[in-house]
Amino acid sequence: MVRAAAAYELNIAGITPFSTVDWPDTLAATVFLQGCPWSCFYCHNPALIDPRAEGEYSWSDVVDLLCDRIGLVDGVVFSGGEPTLQRALIPAMEMVHALGFQVGLHTAGAYPGLLAQALPHVDWVGLDIKALPGDYDLVTGRQNSANAPWRSLELVLGNRLLRAGTDRPLDFEVRTTVHPGAIDDARLRELGCRLADAGVDCWAVQRFRETGARNPLPRVQAAADADAPLALDDLPVERFVSLVVR
Numbered sequence: 001m002v003r004a005a006a007a008y009e010l011n012i013a014g015i016t017p018f019s020t021v022d023w024p025d026t027l028a029a030t031v032f033l034q035g036c037p038w039s040c041f042y043c044h045n046p047a048l049i050d051p052r053a054e055g056e057y058s059w060s061d062v063v064d065l066l067c068d069r070i071g072l073v074d075g076v077v078f079s080g081g082e083p084t085l086q087r088a089l090i091p092a093m094e095m096v097h098a099l100g101f102q103v104g105l106h107t108a109g110a111y112p113g114l115l116a117q118a119l120p121h122v123d124w125v126g127l128d129i130k131a132l133p134g135d136y137d138l139v140t141g142r143q144n145s146a147n148a149p150w151r152s153l154e155l156v157l158g159n160r161l162l163r164a165g166t167d168r169p170l171d172f173e174v175r176t177t178v179h180p181g182a183i184d185d186a187r188l189r190e191l192g193c194r195l196a197d198a199g200v201d202c203w204a205v206q207r208f209r210e211t212g213a214r215n216p217l218p219r220v221q222a223a224a225d226a227d228a229p230l231a232l233d234d235l236p237v238e239r240f241v242s243l244v245v246r
C-alpha cells in the first residue's frame with residue numbers, strides 16, 4: 001500500500017510572496033516546487049530540474065506567509081519545476097483551500113495520473129502545451145514526452161466540463177513558449193488550430209526570453225534564431241475566445 005504524502009513533505013525551491021503575473025487577474029503567492037522530469041532547452045528555471053536537490057523552504061514557511069497574507073492575496077499558485085512530480089502537492093492544495101485561498105497550478109502535464117487527482121482541488125490551471133506531438137522531444141530533451149501533456153489537456157478539458165456551473169468551476173489557459181529555433185510559423189499556426197479543435201478557448205503564446213535560461217541553449221541554434229520575428233499575426237485568433245501574446 002502506498003503511504004499518503006503530507007504537505008510538509010513538499011520539496012520547495014522558492015516562494016514569491018506577491019505576484020500579479022503568475023495567475024491572470026488574480027493576486028497570488030507563488031510556490032516553486034523542486035524537480036522536473038524534462039529539460040526543456042528554453043527552461044527559465046534550470047536549477048529547479050534536479051528532483052534530488054534540497055529545496056530552501058519548508059511547508060511551514062508557506063503557511064506562515066499565507067497567515068500574514070490573508071486579505072492581501074487571493075490565491076496560491078503551485079509552480080516549478082513540475083509540481084505534479086510530488087504527491088504532497090494534493091494535501092498542500094487542500095490546506096491552502098482550508099486557509100481560505102484559491103489554488104492555481106502551473107503544469108507541463110508530465111504526470112497525468114497525479115494531475116487527475118489534483119484537478120478537483122484546483123481553481124485555475126496554466127497548462128503548457130509546448131509543441132505539436134512530433135516536435136515535443138526536441139523541446140523537452142526526453143524521448144516519448146508528447147503523450148503525457150496531450151493526455152493532460154484532455155483531463156483539463158474534461159474536468160472543466162464536469163465542473164461547469166458548480167461553485168468552483170475550473171478555469172484554465174494553455175500556454176506555449178515560442179522560440180524560432182524550435183517551431184516555425186506554419187507549425188505554430190497548426191498547433192493553435194489543433195488546440196482549438198480540442199476545445200481550448202484560451203491560449204497564451206509566450207515569446208522566449210533569455211533571462212534565466214541556459215547560455216548557450218541546448219539543442220537549438222539560439223544565437224542565429226532567437227531574434228527572428230514570428231508571424232504572430234498569422235495565428236488563428238478567430239478560433240479562440242482569448243489569444244494573448246506575451
Ligand code: SF4
Nearest residue numbers: 036038040043081108
Ligand atoms: S517543464 Fe518547465 S520546469 Fe521542466 S524543464 Fe521544461 S520549462 Fe523547465
